Amino acid sequence: MARRRTLGADGGADEGPGRGRRARVVLVSHDTTPALETRIFTPDPDEDASTTGRFATWLNAEGIGFHDGTFDPEDIPRFLEAYQADGRVLWGVHDDAQPAEALGADHPVGTYGTMVHPLNVGSAQIEVHQITAVTVRASHRRRGILRSMMTRDLHEAKDRGLPVAILTASEATIYGRFGFGAATFTQSIEVDVRERFEVTAPATGTTTLVAREHAVRLAGQVFAGFQASTFGSVGRQYAYARRASGDWGRERPVEDRAVRMAVHYDAEGTPAGYVTYRFAGWETSPRTMKVLDLVAGTPSAYLELWRYLGSLDLIQVVTWDEARRDDPLPWALRDRRCYAVKGTDDVLWVRMLDVPAALGARSYRGSGSIVLDVQDDLGLAQGTFALAVTDGVAQVHIVDDGTAADVTLTVNALGSLYLGGVQASTLAAAGGLTAGAAEVERLDVLFGLAQEPYCITHF
Numbered sequence: 001m002a003r004r005r006t007l008g009a010d011g012g013a014d015e016g017p018g019r020g021r022r023a024r025v026v027l028v029s030h031d032t033t034p035a036l037e038t039r040i041f042t043p044d045p046d047e048d049a050s051t052t053g054r055f056a057t058w059l060n061a062e063g064i065g066f067h068d069g070t071f072d073p074e075d076i077p078r079f080l081e082a083y084q085a086d087g088r089v090l091w092g093v094h095d096d097a098q099p100a101e102a103l104g105a106d107h108p109v110g111t112y113g114t115m116v117h118p119l120n121v122g123s124a125q126i127e128v129h130q131i132t133a134v135t136v137r138a139s140h141r142r143r144g145i146l147r148s149m150m151t152r153d154l155h156e157a158k159d160r161g162l163p164v165a166i167l168t169a170s171e172a173t174i175y176g177r178f179g180f181g182a183a184t185f186t187q188s189i190e191v192d193v194r195e196r197f198e199v200t201a202p203a204t205g206t207t208t209l210v211a212r213e214h215a216v217r218l219a220g221q222v223f224a225g226f227q228a229s230t231f232g233s234v235g236r237q238y239a240y241a242r243r244a245s246g247d248w249g250r251e252r253p254v255e256d257r258a259v260r261m262a263v264h265y266d267a268e269g270t271p272a273g274y275v276t277y278r279f280a281g282w283e284t285s286p287r288t289m290k291v292l293d294l295v296a297g298t299p300s301a302y303l304e305l306w307r308y309l310g311s312l313d314l315i316q317v318v319t320w321d322e323a324r325r326d327d328p329l330p331w332a333l334r335d336r337r338c339y340a341v342k343g344t345d346d347v348l349w350v351r352m353l354d355v356p357a358a359l360g361a362r363s364y365r366g367s368g369s370i371v372l373d374v375q376d377d378l379g380l381a382q383g384t385f386a387l388a389v390t391d392g393v394a395q396v397h398i399v400d401d402g403t404a405a406d407v408t409l410t411v412n413a414l415g416s417l418y419l420g421g422v423q424a425s426t427l428a429a430a431g432g433l434t435a436g437a438a439e440v441e442r443l444d445v446l447f448g449l450a451q452e453p454y455c456i457t458h459f
C-alpha cells in the first residue's frame with residue numbers, strides 16, 4: 001500500500017496477475033491475545049462473493065484501515081476475480097470479544113495480504129514475497145497485532161524459499177523495525193508544455209490514441225517488455241492494466257470514460273510504449289493533463305510519448321508522479337526549464353530473507369570479492385556472507401570459519417543497497433554500514449548500475 005492512491009496502489013481492491021498459492025488454506029492460531037484469532041485464506045475458485053462472505057468482509061475491513069467507504073456489492077465479484085488471479089493470501093485478525101453493536105467478529109480488526117510476483121534483478125527475475133493491505137483498526141492499534149502478523153509471515157515466507165520480501169509503505173517510520181530498507185525511488189514532475197516545449201531528438205515511429213477495447217491487452221503487452229528490461233521493476237497485478245487503461249476506474253471496477261490511452265508504435269510498427277492520462281478539468285489553473293501511467297519499453301518510445309503529451313492543445317502543464325530520478329527528459333528538451341521536480345518518493349522497500357539466494361541472483365558490475373557481516377534483529381538474514389563476483393556473476397556462501405568480515409551492515413542497509421538505488425558510500429556516511437574506504441568503494445562499484453533501479457508497480 002502506498003501513501004498515495006496511485007494506479008494499483010491499494011488499500012481497497014486494486015490489482016493483478018498472481019501466481020501465489022492456490023490451494024485452499026484455512027489456518028487458525030491464537031497468537032496475539034487470547035481474544036484474537038488469526039484466519040488466513042486464499043480465495044477459492046467458488047468463493048462466496050456476497051456481502052456477507054469472508055472475502056467481502058475482509059475487503060471492507062481493509063477499506064476501514066485506508067478510510068474507504070464500504071464497497072458496492074456489485075463490485076465484489078470483480079475484486080474477487082482480481083484477487084484470485086493474483087493468488088493473494090489474505091490474513092484477518094478477528095476479535096470475538098467486542099460489544100454487541102460493534103462490527104461483527106466476521107469483520108477482522110486487522111488485515112494483511114501477500115502475493116508473489118517477479119522482481120527484475122538484472123540477469124534474472126526472481127519471485128519475491130509481496131506484503132500489502134496492512135491495517136489494524138484504531139480500537140486495536142499498538143497492541144502488537146502488526147508485529148505478530150509480520151514476524152510470523154516473514155519467517156514462513158523464508159521457509160517457503162522466497163529470498164526477498166518487498167512492500168510499498170504508507171509511512172516511512174513503520175517498516176525499518178522489521179528489517180526493510182527503502183530501495184527504489186520516483187519523482188513527481190510538472191512539465192510546462194506551452195510554446196517553449198520541444199523534444200529535440202529526431203521523431204520516429206507513430207504515437208496515436210487507441211480504442212478502449214484494445215487498451216487492456218496493449219497495456220499488458222507493453223508492460224511485459226518493460227518488466228523484462230528494467231532493473232528493479234516488479235510484475236503487475238491483474239487489475240493494473242485495467243486501471244491503467246480506464247477499463248476500471250480508480251474507485252470502482254467500472255469504466256472510467258475520462259481516461260485516454262495513447263500508444264507509441266516504433267518504426268517497425270511494434271507497440272513500444274503507452275501513456276494514459278486524464279484532464280484535470282477546466283477549473284484547474286494552469287490547465288493540467290495528469291499522466292496516470294506511462295510505460296516505455298525503449299528510450300525513444302519514452303521521448304515520443306512526451307512529444308505526444310506536449311502536442312495536446314489547450315494544455316499548459318503535464319504532471320506525472322512516477323518519473324525516474326535519472327529522467328532523460330530534461331536532457332532531451334530545447335528548454336530544460338520546462339521540467340520541474342515537485343517531490344521524490346520511495347517506492348519499493350526491500351527485506352532480505354535468504355542472503356545467499358538474493359545476492360546470488362543479482363547482476364553486478366565487474367569483478368571483486370567482499371565479506372559482509374549482516375546484523376538482523378529478527379535473525380532471518382543474520383550472518384557472515386562471502387560475495388565473490390566474476391564478470392558480473394556472483395557466488396555467495398555462508399562464512400562459518402571465523403573469517404573476518406570486510407563490511408558490517410544492518411539488514412535494512414543491505415535491503416537498500418540490494419537494487420543499487422543508493423550507494424554504499426552514502427549508507428556508510430549515514431551510519432548503516434561500517435567498512436574501510438577501499439571496501440566501501442568496492443561495494444559502490446559492484447552494486448552500481450548504469451541507470452537507477454526503477455519500479456512503477458504499486459501494490
Ligand SMILES: CC(=O)SCCNC(=O)CCNC(=O)[C@H](O)C(C)(C)COP(=O)(O)OP(=O)(O)OC[C@H]1O[C@@H](n2cnc3c(N)ncnc32)[C@H](O)[C@@H]1OP(=O)(O)O
Pocket residue numbers: 001002065066131132133134135136137140141142143144145146147148167168169170171173174177
Ligand atoms: C505494506 C502496507 O500495507 S503499508 C500500509 C500500512 N497501514 C496503514 O498505514 C493504515 C493505517 N495504520 C494502521 O492500520 C496501523 O497503525 C498499523 C498497521 C500501521 C500498525 O498496526 P499496529 O498493530 O498498531 O502495530 P503494532 O502494535 O504491531 O506495532 C509494531 C511496532 O510498530 C510501531 N508502529 C506501528 N505503527 C506505526 C506508525 N504508523 N508509525 C511509527 N511506528 C509505528 C509501534 O510503535 C511498534 O513499535 P515497537 O514494536 O518497536 O514498540
